[in-house]
Amino acid sequence: MLLTRPTRPHPAPRFLRRPKAALLASAVTVCLVAAGAPAEPLGVGDRIFPELGNPGYDVAAYDLAFNYSGANDKPLKAVTTIDARLTSSLRRINLDFAHGTVESVEVDGRKAAFAGAGEDLVVTPDHALPLGSVTRITVRHTSDPRPADDQDGGWVQTTDGLAMANQADAAHLVFPCNDHPSDKAMFTFHVTAPNGYTAVANGLPTGTVKNGGSTTWSYRSQHPMATELAQVSIGHSAVVHRAGPHGLPLRDVVPAADKKELEPWLAKTPDQISWMESKIGPYPFETYGVLMAQASTGFELETQTLSLFEKDIFTEPAYPKWYIESVMVHELSHQWFGDSVSPRTWSDVWLNEGHATWYEALYAEEKGDHPLKDRMKAAYGASDRWRAAGGPPAKPKPPAPGQKIGIFRPNIYDGAALVLFALREEIGKAAFERLEKVWVQENRDTSVGTADFVRLASAIGGRDLTGFFQDWLYGEKTPPMPGHPDWKQVPPPAPAGPAKKS
Structure with missing residues (x-):
């Protein structure tokens, strides 16, 4: 995730997010209350978001069906089907869901009781589910694209339809799920919209079916995906196809009226993929593309195989070419x-944003003549302030209540990229570049943590780097930069004094 609305074009300010409404306060509307003890919300105990995710099962696959009427002020009719394996014996199943009306729930084809509890939908089947069993949960519900009080994320209203922005952990504003990145699953999408609209989702298309005045578009992922990365675009869109490196199918989604104007930017993706592959190895998915939405979000988002961008970033003349690329x-x-x-x-999010910032800066150095070293020196000067405000890179401070996107602070963008720069200085460029390639190859399609990165870096670096990472990732103060003893912290500018009277 990345902010793209600085006051003036500059490579650094994007880590700050525009203040938005608080998140996830509304409860699920239910039509049937489970009998017995009151339903309670659960969570997997994430340090940042302790109530999100749910214990006791592992989702294998989601099948999501949405029916869009063409009006953004009306809820979509939806059916979510979840196939899951039980990792504990359960009498109840908690799902994350917080912005829709549940009409019915079935477990293995049999009606189940359900109730809302906080941001959870608590399902009580008519039989206990034993450890190791595989179960199918079918929820018929609505999915509301209208923003609610104290909520942020989920559906994004565009000028001609909808898109999704589910980070951080806002997918449960759209569909019932186990909304935590540790539980990745396969996804299938079926999106029905009036004729004249185009629907696109993560993965590859599996067919379209016309039925009178509407069309159903279907897509399926070829790799497991975290719920926060789900994407569905519905709009008066053009889908532009081209071949990427090694014949990789690329498809971009843009407003149909702006296709010609945006084509020069779309044409840059194949070379950008080739550049990334030269750094860290083969592209990991079945397709890629950019979704240019006519919406004001304040950020861009890495939804899997179809990254979300505000269209205006490509048409705003104030942004230089190197910056946009x-x-x-x-x-x-x-x-x-x-x-x-x-x-x-979510404490491991520095691994996401630090690396993405690293390659963003490296690309700007190689293609735009903006030295990486200069950016890292500037980051070093601000690092202590960032740590004080947002916490160390691998121990970010929890966001303010109702402000989940508040975790996206400078400490996990340039502050985390600074850790990678220090690591490269510590173990050498060759070892660092090998680490990057091995990291993505060995951990493809998985969820991993900071300790895994430390272990691999130590193995490839040829020595125990636990102490190095402890200081750089968890210290309240920024350690000395290896090889650069002259780098110092830069105090913030002094506040302006009172104006003198004439």
Whole structure:
């Protein structure tokens, strides 16, 4: 995720997010209350978001069906089907869901009771589910595209339809799920919209079916995906196809009326993928593309195989070419770092944003003559202030209540990229570059944590780097930069004094 609305074009300010409404306060509307003890919300105990995710099962696959009427002020009719394996014996199943009306729930084809509890939908089947069993949960519900009080994320209203922005952990504003990046699953999408609209989702198309005045578009992912990375675009869109490196199918989604104007930017993706592959190895998914939405979000987002961008970033003349391309590479880098290799907890998000910022800056150095060293020296000067405000890179401070996107602070963008720069200085360029390639190859399609990165870096670096990472990732103060003893912290500018009277 990346902010793209600085006051003036500059490579550094994007880590700050525009203040938005608080998140996830509304409860699920239910039509049937479970009998017995009151339903309670659960979570997997994430340090940042302890109530998100749910214990006791592992989702294998989601099948999501949405029916869009063409009106953004009306809820979509939806059916979510979840196939899951039980990792504990359960009498109840908690799902994350917080912005829709549940009409019915079935477990293995039999009606189940359900109730809302906080941001959870609590399902009580008519029989206990034993450890190791495989179960199918079918929820018929609405999915509301209208923003609610104290909520942010989920559906994004565009001028001609909808898109999704589910980070951080806002997918449960759209569909019932186990909304934590540690539980990745396969996804299938079926999106029905009036004729004249185009629907696109993660993965590859599996067919379209016309039925009178509407069309149903279907897509399926070929790799597991975290819920925060789900993407569905519905609009008066053109889908532009081209071949990428090694014949990789690329498809971009743009407003149909702006296709010609945006084509020069779309044509840059194949070379950007080739550049990334030269740094860290083969692209990890079945397709890629950019979704240019006519919406004001304040950020770009690495939704898997189809990165979300505000269209205006490509048409705003104040942004220089090198800057826009580096933003495109930031989101492309996330396909490796964050999407293919996902964080096990939200405290590990520095692995996503630090790496994406690293390759964004490296691209700007090689293609735009903006030295990486200069950017890292500037980051070093501000690092202590960032740590004080947002916490160390691998121990970010929790966001303010209702402000989940508040975790996206400078400490996990340039502050985390600074850790990677220090690591390269510590173990040498050759070892660092090998580490990057091995990291994405060995952990493809998994969720991993900071400790895994430390272990691999130590193995490839040829020595125990636990102490090095402890200081750089968890210290309240920024350690000395290896090889650069002259780098110092820069105090913030002094506040302006009172104006003198004439």
